[in-house]
Amino acid sequence: xxxxxVPAGIYGANCYILGDxxxxxxxxxxxxxxxxxxxxxxxxxxxxxxxxxxxxxxxxHIGGLIELKDKMDATILIHENDEELLIDAEKNLxxxxxxxxxxxxxxxxxxxxxxxxxxxYEAIIIHTPGHxxxxxxxKVDNNILxxxxxxxxxxGRTDLYGGSFDKIIKSIKEKILIYDDDVKLFPGHGPVxxxxxxxxxxxxxx
Numbered sequence: 005x006x007x008x009x010v011p012a013g014i015y016g017a018n019c020y021i022l023g024d025x026x027x028x029x030x031x032x033x034x035x036x037x038x039x040x041x042x043x044x045x046x047x048x049x050x051x052x053x054x055x056x057x058x059x060x061x062x063x064x065h066i067g068g069l070i071e072l073k074d075k076m077d078a079t080i081l082i083h084e085n086d087e088e089l090l091i092d093a094e095k096n097l098x099x100x101x102x103x104x105x106x107x108x109x110x111x112x113x114x115x116x117x118x119x120x121x122x123x124x125y126e127a128i129i130i131h132t133p134g135h136x137x138x139x140x141x142x143k144v145d146n147n148i149l150x151x152x153x154x155x156x157x158x159x160g161r162t163d164l165y166g167g168s169f170d171k172i173i174k175s176i177k178e179k180i181l182i183y184d185d186d187v188k189l190f191p192g193h194g195p196v197x198x199x200x201x202x203x204x205x206x207x208x209x210x
Contacts, residue, residue, distance in 0.1 A: 005125055005145065006030070009190070010045055013037025014102055015064035018192055020149055023051045024123020031055040031122050032078070033142060033149055034192060035068040037103065042068065043075060054122055058082040058110075059151025059192060060139040061089025062164075063098030066106050073108070081120070083131060084113035085166075086138025095165055114140065130179050134172020135160035141180060148199075149190045154180060156189075156197035159208045176209050 006023035013036030021042070023030035030051035035042055046053060056078045058066055073080060082090055089096040093105035116131040130141040135152045139160070142149040152160035154176050162169040180189075185200030202209065 006049055006051070007144075007147065007190075008045055008049065010038070010042050012042060013064055013067045016193065017064045018190065018194075019068075020190060021045055021049070021051065022122065022125070022127070022144060023049060024125055027123035028052050029054050029122040031057055031120060031127060032072070033057045034059055034065040034151065035072045036065050037067040039068040039071045039075070042072065046076075053078040055120055056080050057114075057120070057127070057142060058086070058090070059142065059149065059153075060136045061086040061096045062136070062152070063093075063096050063101045063103060063106060065151070065192060066090065066096060067098065067101070067103045069106060070104075070108055079111045080108070081112055081114050082110045083129070083138030083140050084115060085131075085133070086136055087113055089136060089138070089166070097164070132172070132175035132179055133166075134162060134168055134170075134175045136164070137166040139172075139175075143183075146184075146186065147188045147190060148180065148183070149192075150180065151192045154189060154202065154206075154209075155191040155193060156195050156202070157206055159206075160192075173209065181209065
């Protein structure tokens, strides 16, 4: 599987490109900005993007969404509980960031357990509320894209609209840490880690 990270936007959020090496079908996760860089990487890899998937609706993860949508025919997806953020620049905080206001309706909304096919691969949607009401993680094979739910050595902030410390801890423990220790975690900010490392070193969840 192709799995490429593109640091995107003024906040350096991790945008991920996942693709099938044979069919060249792909998904983009969290295009926070720097759309030219994302498109350049897509062209380098010769990929056809089926879906643009958002782990949640905050401005630093959606900053490049409108421009990217204008440049490619891909389906925008976000969890149903975060649709209200995506259509409201105040709630998604883009109106408070150094970027244009982002307000756009998703093409479809996601629910727990939804599966997105790209080539021979399947992205499984895991609803992990806590950072926002509709935060998701995305599992593909032995990899989980954790958005702003779980970072290397930390967790997502819970003091913004829709956030809950109790819910994020519950989400992490009951929906992410249930997988094997060697499962790789690809956060929305910062470096890659593993479930085993976080179990042993992350003081928020020990």
